Amino acid sequence: MAYLEDELIAPDFAGPDRLRLVQTPLVPEVLLHLAEDAVVWWARMEAELGTVLTAPFWATAWPGGQALARYLLDHPQTVAGKRVLDVASGSGLVAIAAGLAGAGTVTANDVDQYALAAITLNARANGVAVTACPGDLLDGDGGDADVVLAGDAFYSEAIAHRMWPFLRRAAARGAQVLVGDPGRGHLPADQLTTVTSYPAAVTDAPVEPQISRISVLQPR
Template sequence: MVDLADDDAPDRRLRLDPTEFIKANMRLAPVPALPEIQLYTAHPGSGLRRLVDPEDDGDTDDGRPEPQPPYWAYAWAGGAVLARYILDHPKIVADRRVLDLGAGSGIVGIAAAKAGAREVIAAEIDRNGVAAIGLNAAANGVEIALVDKDVTTGPPPAVDLVLAGDVFYGREVALRVIPFLDRCLAAGIEVLVGDPRRSDLPLHRLRLLAEHQVPDFGDARGTATKPSGVFSFETECR
């Protein structure tokens, strides 16, 4: 029999309960430019590294790089602009089945639910993000169905509208997402994209619907915000 007592210590950190951690360490606050929505958001005292980095031992000067900021812990510009657009134009989602793709904090799905969507599904592969979406939905008094897997590898879901905020943040991700969105279009599903015009955004496939000034994660405090766009994802011309 192998004694796992010593080797099990890192696993205990893996088993941090994300729901309890988020409630205890993050602040529930209105989103800038979206006072209708509150999110559990990270702040300097959150100690978020303990949740996102299983090897963290509390030493902030151990030579290891900081973990990638989790998308679910902040309001990003693409999701914020798409949520703002939905709240301002509720007919877009009213009585429709909606998928919030790569939901992160759930901000887009929450906006859709508040605006009268018949059903909202949030797809998010980060287990901490799944916990955050559940908490954020409850804090905003809406119901969201959660899917904790990569839906882009399969057929389109049974929805009327896909909302994709901040899904073009890297070339590899874009190359995976675009074929999925094409399958959605082929199935008659409308696709809306929110993005601050990141470098991997396929602008040749997008039709601009609206622009809003919303802050993005990483913007320096006090700097002027740049307009972010809401786009319709269009069939590629052959």
Template sequence: MKRSGMRRPDPAAFIKANLPISTVPSIPEILLHTAGPASGLWRLAGREEAYPPPYWAYPWAGGAVLARHLLDRPETVAGRRIVDLGAGSGLVAIAAAKAGAEAVTAIDIDANAIAAIGLNAAINGVSIAAVAADIIEASPPETDLLVVGDLFYDPTLALKVMTFLRRCQASGIEVLIGDPERIYLPQDELRRIATHAVADFGAADRAAQASVFVLS
């Protein structure tokens, strides 16, 4: 059934009304608006190809392991400028802010994610600059640390992301990657620095091993 003629609701109002607030499995310090079976996300995300899938509506293992790592090791971000690439719900950005980052910018291509990040930052009592943009073809951002959670699920995207991360590294930006070792993660180019058992989307009832990596 085609619904493209239907008017989509305001993202922030929809998220408040339909995505309840809950703690993130394995990260009780953080609350997020998270989708459930009755959330009706199609009304917000649309069904057309032009609208990105609502990845932001769920915590993913790559983001969860990065968030856990930053909260456990606040010295990683304390007093530094942080950019969260493909920020989704804002989970990693929120963890960075809670851990004492000087400034945190969350970037995602989905405008609905930007609305969710604003709401999630507010319920966690942190300040985050949320930006809707696709920056992987652009020059490296002005930041000290770039964090990337779960962006290696697609072969084309994985190649583009790694090219961008190498440019960031060459410009002096530290890069941290969180991933449950999905198939397109280029592990031979990375060095593992931490591993945690965290929940993953679609498997929230059991823990998955996910790791934090730096570029080697």
């Protein structure tokens, strides 16, 4: 994993269209290594590494993740002292916010090896302990996690088809489940209750202009 972390922050990847350590728009308390343009960064990285990579979802601070992270920092009692699992963690934004809010342990799960490297780098940049967990956990129920978090995890029908049953199983065994979402079409909104919502950050508008508010929700 260390060699992947080195690749992400190597000087060759530090130009104006490369990763930069920046504040997250809705959660300025959190610093993330992000790409100014993830698609351009993705193409350049594939060319320079000479290999095909999965889409770098971890190189963007997704709106749903920002809302969920904001909620955790504003309501630290949600995770304080608890075992937290962040699924489809991407950059690790939500997991890092849970750590900053005082979670007892934080596990950030993703299937992308570069996301796991980014999570490790970003957690280190924010001075929090986050365990990066590889593999697909969606056939389970979140194990022993007291709180299960999913930030912007309903971006496709295929992912939603597996994510929602996973979250329902986690809730059924007693975990607190929170979802951050900007109103994507695959979200089962009729089975969720809105906890709070935030206006979308101005910086999200050029990428997803249809998003005006971002919600934090929980299963009914």
